[in-house]
Amino acid sequence: MNQTKPATAPAMEPKDVQRIIIGLMAVLLLAALDQTIVSTALPTIGRELGDVQHLPWMVTAYLLSSTVVTPLYGKLADIIGRRTTLLMAIGIFLFGSLLCSLSPNMYVLIAARAVQGLGGGGLMSLVQTVISDIVTAKERGRIQGVFAAVFTASSLGGPILGGVLSEHLGWQSIFWVNLPVGAVALWIVSRGLMKLPRYERPHRIDWLGAVLMAAAAIILLLAINTRGAAVMGVPLWAVYIVSAAFWGLFALRLRTAAEPLIPTGILKDGVIVRAILVSTLSMGALMSVSAYNPLYVQLIYHMGATQAGMVMTPLALGVVGGSILSGQMMARGKGTGYKLMPMIGLFAGAVIYAGMAVIGDRLNLWAYIGGLFFANAAVGSTFPVATVVVQNAVERHEMGTATGVMNFFRSLGGALLVAVFGAILFGELYALFGGSFNGALSADALSRVSDPARIYKPIFTGAAVSMGLAFLALWSMQERPLRSREMPVSKAAEEATGETLSDADFS
Template sequence: MNAPTGAAKPLPDKTPLTHKDLRLLVIGALLPVFIGSMDNTILATALPTIGRDLNDVHNLPWLITIFLLASTACMPLYGKIADIHGRRPTLRVAIVIHLVGAMICALSSSMVMLIFGRIVQGIGAAGLTSIPVVVLGDVAAPKERGKYSAYFAVTYTTAGALGPALGGFLSDYLHWTAIFWLALPLDLLALFVTSRLLRRLPRYERPHRLDLIGALLIVVATVSFMLGLNLAGASDAWTSAPILLLFATAAAVAGLFVRRLVTAPEPLIPLAILKHPIVRWATIANGVGWSAIAGLNIFLPIYLQTVVGMSPTDAGLSPIVLMVSLNVSAGIGGQVLCRVTHYKALPTAGLMVSIGAVILLGLWADQLTPLTFQVLLLLIGAGFGPTPSMSSVVVQNVVERHQFGVASGTMNFSRNLFSTILIAILGALDWPRHRRSRRAPAASLPARCRRAAPRPPTHSDACSMRSPPALRLRSLLLL
């Protein structure tokens, strides 16, 4: 760990990787991604049930926010540790941590214990979703990285889409604790798969050292900032002393972290990576785009369930069109990126389409027909699809191989940071409104919904009813 910094040298391989070896490595890397991504959204439709069972509705947003907070704070550490100790052992440790967190959640009898379990889960999930990106960069040639990055995007978004539906089904027909019991066999399977299939992963000497001071500073800064965002507007005013203290602490510690980046012998995130314009802009584009997708995945099912009155299962199915279109677009985009020279044109055009669809959704959500609503979700997903592959490929192509871990960790950290900021702000602004809307009498609903009161609202009713200001605000913030 304390060896001097130097260039990474590949250790001699007995035999080159065959196509079968490469396929097995990809499978072994993507299963942890599936588990970690599904944990981001699987609780969205189960939150009301959990709140009623534990008799604590006020702290429900913490179950999502604290998970993202823990995973966000730990992502840069996993990238650096993977560069030092190797991808496979670091990934296995992350899986074990996630498994322990799932057990704590499954056995929880109070909201405090459940939140603690989500913290442990988040720490493990940080490695599940960040290290596999490094693995794919290790085994794929630069020209083929677009295709394999598309596999990652498809897996990540598929799991995110299945999460709300699966969580709603389990909480409807079994019990909300089944969500966490399900994680146990999945984690054990991932541990077995990574132990067996990643044995052929190319190994490199990594003469790095972990900057523990820098790691502590970035964790404290991230946690302070996210706590301030989550508490502001919910339990405390934005200008209250505790909130201002948290934000001041975050700013001061972030300043110390920046200073540490300049003065440390080997900083947690090398300055050369941060200064590179390609890395900088690709990271921003990737982070902002994923935050919009995460916001829709989490808040659209919650809105449809708590305000409209849809069942957890039906509400969980609402983002399916968005995710399917994103997956198809990501797969096509990854193949195209492997065959073209000017790879910026496709993601740029796609983002313009996605931005246009979000503008329409934000301005006229209360006037859209069900079909138009679904078409806009389709355009948002299809437009954003090529961006993750392009971002990952260009970053890995401009950094040294021995810095793949820290570069990918920086991208994933930014992605989760943007997502956590968005979710924390929307949770603080909209969650009280959702609770009030749920208690509102039927007379406050549109006439068409009042006439349909004896039956549960369908997805068509949910999409065509007039939206409250919260949905309009959410759409504009996602833009």
């Protein structure tokens, strides 16, 4: 594989690397907070704007726009550079936040959330791409683990902050708060990334392919997030067929385009495909159990909604712990052996979820929390490994594209698995209640179920199957040695992080 040589850039000092890392953490704070801070403010927003009916579209609009632009940001980062693309994403996100805070009604707010998502969709993958430019693959897992901790801590604090701000300062404040944080991120990133090595090459964006992919993803996400049998009057089964047709056209475009949106070399690389599968399947298991866990705790352990929400905190900490530990092991290894911990974790997670499906209701609360803590840690252990493996498998000028594609399919696949597990759960409820079930999932609605644990067995069973399949994908994935001679800024990164980057190339 020919190594791409970076374009000429000013020499980086340790303080430059430190500044970049701080700036990236601020960007990550924006991305994490926005995904959770809105949730607790939704009732207040619906009440004050006098429109509760369209409230779910606030979440859906952001989800749709942020998901479909993720691979486009990766491609742009490989064409015009990381700094310009990241500044553009932050700028669009802040502009969308400003529009949200000034929205006079629900329709304008939904449109503003879509604009916000157009920027937010690039934040996470671009942060991961910039990290790949300043830290070697071997050391990258350590940094990814720390960033995962920042992301999770922000996610946990988001609902609390959203509730406090919306109650005391008005719902607009949950969007105003993005502006000072974003301004700091813009300033640090703008200055720090001037010295970032540049690996971009002239590329063309396949706009037809981008439109086909966006249409396929948007239609699929609309179907996934629809409660009912139709989307805007169109039967749900027909919507899925239309989405499948667009995916087929997108696949055909990948084969025929002179320069496809996703390079075929990425899609043909077995290591990349398996790493994306591992990330998607484990994320799907995590999202599915997390989505329905608060209600399960209310039904089985007779807790209130607030107490059930607090149970999520140690589970999120499990993800952080697994991610950090896995990243540390990658950094301490010699570029190999990084599959061992996530393989053990995925196997153990599959066993834990299978046990929950069989005897979950017989466990006391602490045993239940402990089991899910370790299962979540198993999921967390896959995050740095999957990201670094994908980046390690491509050339420098395709790093942004590969990272964006991984995040795109992980988000889309995770949402799809949640929808599949949810459909199975709702099928159980309709079988129990028949026509009397109105589709509302609440503790009061399900209090009539004599054996509530039974209706949740498909969720835990599905999670076990997902983790098992992720284990098989990781087990069959070739363990390529992680590159350690790739960074012209390795010495600066070594001094900035206090870690030894052995055999680094300082040329």
